[in-house]
Amino acid sequence: MDNKQPSIFDLIVEAHIGLERQGPGSSQMTVQALSFIGNLDKISRVADLACGTGGQTMVLAQNIAGTIIGLDFCPGFIDIFNENARNLKLQERVHGIVGSMDNLPFDKEEFDLIWSEGAIDNIGFEKGIRHWNGFLKRNGYIAVTCPSWFTDERPVEIEKFWGDAGCELDTVGQNVLIMQKAGYIPLAIFALPEECWTDNYFAPREAALKELSKKYAGNKTAEDFIESNKYEVELYSKFKQYYGYVFYIGQKI
Template identity: 55%
Template sequence: MSNENKTIHEFDLNIIYDYFSNTERQGPGSADITLKALSFIEGLTEKSKIADVGCGTGGQTMVLAKNTASTIIGVELWADFITQFNQNAKNQNVQDRVKGVVGNMESLPFQNGELDLIWSEGAIYNVGFERGLSEWRKFLKQGGYIAVTENTWFTEERPAEIQDFWQKAYSEIDTISNKVAQMQKAGYLPIATFVVPDTCWTDYYAAQAVRQVAFLNKYQGNKTAEAFIDYQRYEATLYDKYKQYYGYVFYIGKKI
């Protein structure tokens, strides 16, 4: 099987997590984009509780912490990410109300109606957009919000190469209108959608290109690591070639 025909989930998880360790963000995004999405959320106070699902090392979580007075719980499957997350919270002096816990987004450690906001940047695809919206809804209070980024088609038709790549990598990729309809069907009032600018992607891939050199030196001769980097480089090449057809979209909804 060529690396172009694999998906990221077919690589050794230890390789993947090590590659993304000690990085501020594990996917395209920025503080400005996090703040833009946060601007659509009303009513957060020091009594509010936020869950950042698939928080990684907490780049976006720390932006939320600096711009709200709420309690924030980051949930991430990989323990090393949570260690880095909690250290980041200490570095930002927000550890009194921001905590990372090891957990599975398929079985979140919250009570029904406990949360005022569920946040998830670049992570809901791990359970699927529709499933995540539906299953996580019960954890929100009535009138609570959900805010997620999701890889999305910008056009109804696109070239076969990029269509085939994303259909295999993430079969739930769809158009904005269909994603909004899925949000409504799951029991939310769609509040806002906006496209994450391509600079977030190009900056992300540029930073990866630098990181890949050191990573390959660390894993010199490791065919699995080399194949993983080949896959990352192929994905970046596809984005540069086809970015007018797809990208992240922020979807913000309110539980009704």
């Protein structure tokens, strides 16, 4: 047994740092979202906010010209992000920095495209897209995924699970209205398919959790964390028709 007392943050990082993606998604869906975005060239500037270790960032870089700056508040993720960029020989165009997505360290109207997969709900969809609007050039693009309600019916178990995690989900329609009010033309909205959760996220995370379970056997914080992750998988399997990640793509007016 390991005597270290990990915090929840330590456990989240440890469970995710070795994964290609730290949340639901896929290269195919990243490319599909990109297909709605035009006018990117060698001088385009892109920000990938809460980029994690950069699974989606590297896909973006392989499909567009221009430079990409990744930002995440977890230094360990950013170290791997920059290592991944070097391994793929993308380091001239792709660079990761530590920072907070609700207090961006960038210039006003600096970017042609702001990307963010699986993270905006940590600060709230509305707060995020309003704050980020100021950093986009006029006619610049935004592409984010956010967990959203597909229906007006809200099973209490899911509402509680996301609420306990500090995230308020809105319906897809509500988020489109929020986008419009925040100064974007909604260009495309689509839900991520189930395998983005099951095959691409839950399965690799499950393997990482098994390792954690051995390393921290008997540690209550770790055991509760692992149980909560298992419960998330059960909830998704039971209620996936009610909620899921949705890609929102818009253009700044």
